[in-house]
Amino acid sequence: MDKLLISGGVRLDGEIRIAGAKNSALPILAATLLTRDPVQVCNLPHLYDITTMIELLGCMGVQPVIDEKLNVEVDSSTIKHFSAPYELVKTMRASILVLGPLLAHYGEAEVALPGGCAIGSRPVNLHISALEAMGADIKVEDGYIKASVVNKLKGAHIFMDLVTVTGTENVMMAATLATGETIIENAAREPEVVDLANCLVAMGAKIKGQGTDTIVIQGVEKLHGCSYSVMPDRIETGTYLIAAAATRGHIKVKDTQPNILEAVLSKLEQAGADIKVGENWIELDMHNERPKSVSLRTAPYPAFPTDMQAQFTALNAIAAGTGSITETVFENRFMHVHEMNRMGASIQVEGNTVIVTGVESLNGAPVMATDLRASASLIIAGLVGKNETIVDRIYHIDRGYECIEEKLQLLGAKIKRLPS
Numbered sequence: 001m002d003k004l005l006i007s008g009g010v011r012l013d014g015e016i017r018i019a020g021a022k023n024s025a026l027p028i029l030a031a032t033l034l035t036r037d038p039v040q041v042c043n044l045p046h047l048y049d050i051t052t053m054i055e056l057l058g059c060m061g062v063q064p065v066i067d068e069k070l071n072v073e074v075d076s077s078t079i080k081h082f083s084a085p086y087e088l089v090k091t092m093r094a095s096i097l098v099l100g101p102l103l104a105h106y107g108e109a110e111v112a113l114p115g116g117c118a119i120g121s122r123p124v125n126l127h128i129s130a131l132e133a134m135g136a137d138i139k140v141e142d143g144y145i146k147a148s149v150v151n152k153l154k155g156a157h158i159f160m161d162l163v164t165v166t167g168t169e170n171v172m173m174a175a176t177l178a179t180g181e182t183i184i185e186n187a188a189r190e191p192e193v194v195d196l197a198n199c200l201v202a203m204g205a206k207i208k209g210q211g212t213d214t215i216v217i218q219g220v221e222k223l224h225g226c227s228y229s230v231m232p233d234r235i236e237t238g239t240y241l242i243a244a245a246a247t248r249g250h251i252k253v254k255d256t257q258p259n260i261l262e263a264v265l266s267k268l269e270q271a272g273a274d275i276k277v278g279e280n281w282i283e284l285d286m287h288n289e290r291p292k293s294v295s296l297r298t299a300p301y302p303a304f305p306t307d308m309q310a311q312f313t314a315l316n317a318i319a320a321g322t323g324s325i326t327e328t329v330f331e332n333r334f335m336h337v338h339e340m341n342r343m344g345a346s347i348q349v350e351g352n353t354v355i356v357t358g359v360e361s362l363n364g365a366p367v368m369a370t371d372l373r374a375s376a377s378l379i380i381a382g383l384v385g386k387n388e389t390i391v392d393r394i395y396h397i398d399r400g401y402e403c404i405e406e407k408l409q410l411l412g413a414k415i416k417r418l419p420s
């Protein structure tokens with residue numbers, strides 16, 4: 001298994017470009033199953049999760065064509081199977097996103113039931129109950145969700161008990177081809193849900209209210225092809241900004257979207273960062289000062305994202321003062337804390353909150369990544385650590401960060417991949 005070797009203590013300084021958003025690219029690739037016309041998806045990030053989704057389409061008989069700029073054209077008219085096997089679902093839970101499109105377009109779908117993962121049990125009950133409310137017959141047997149519908153799905157009034165991002169996306173995609181009107185209440189407002197909705201609209205769907213907690217979809221007879229460019233990745237953007245702040249550095253991130261990062265930028269300002277934004281760039285300068293601790297609480301958008309919680313914990317670990325971080329979205333998302341404490345951090349877990357007392361600096365150590373965002377936080381800890389840190393199990397990071405060591409090297413970091 002590859003590892004990353006980091007020699008800490010360098011202030012990050014420079015400019016990088018942000019890739020397309022993983023969490024918007026995945027549902028958009030799944031949405032190509034809603035039409036038999038070719039759909040071109042541009043600005044796809046170069047990530048394992050994207051490769052897994054392309055492989056998943058491939059094992060259904062759909063052969064996406066990738067050009068040299070990593071634009072993908074998906075023509076799903078060759079589809080033969082309507083099944084997402086366990087082998088792929090277990091490496092990427094977002095495979096569940098093919099359930100709604102397959103059911104709505106082809107009337108049947110079999111998707112392996114995603115198991116628990118490093119950050120909690122993560123059930124998909126809300127996806128299932130919403131599709132049942134739309135007339136689907138769904139059985140969970142032999143580890144698979146087996147879904148079918150006689151004729152077409154029917155529009156329904158759905159109230160989501162919890163705000164779920166992929167749940168909202170699955171139901172929204174299914175509703176585009178259902179008969180009549182579907183209303184999703186307590187819908188996720190994440191920018192990636194809006195990006196998917198905009199792509200569906202470009203395919204001929206009738207959707208209103210995306211970005212609010214009530215999304216209304218009028219089903220149409222069929223969708224058509226389009227060319228769509230995926231929005232920039234706000235989590236990648238935030239991760240580099242936090243890394244620069246932790247190292248007292250100065251960074252400009254380009255090809256991004258500042259207006260969807262308000263909660264994160266406001267916390268970085270509280271931490272002492274001087275932030276300037278343009279239409280598609282963000283510049284952060286710590287003026288070589290130590291960051292100040294901040295307290296925060298994760299919650300669905302527009303609040304502070306859970307996908308940036310671990311990285312902020314790393315920032316607080318070396319900041320001046322004490323800050324508390326409360327995780328309200330996932331039940332077990334503090335695995336990184338124990339690794340940071342092994343590097344000399346002073347972090348206590350109390351239920352779903354961590355109390356972080358900032359220390360002057362961390363000490364390099366061998367550490368192990370447990371999930372995607374935890375890996376990013378351990379890299380940040382390594383960047384601010386004295387001497388060397390080796391981060392093991394970095395396949396997690398390759399799932400969600402494009403060329404992370406090259407981008408950090410561009411900013412001056414001493415980081416290299418140690419192949420297994």
Ligand code: UD1
Pocket residue numbers: 023026093094120121122123124125126127128162163164165166167192306307329330331
């Ligand atoms: C998506 C993101 C992930 C992010 C998360 C929260 C993608 C591909 N992944 O994951 O990066 O961390 O949103 O912003 O977009 N829940 C249920 N039943 C369900 C569905 C969800 O109880 O049927 C619970 C989950 O266990 C969790 C909470 O709802 O506690 C939110 O999860 P959800 O928004 O569904 O996360 P994902 O869509 O899987």
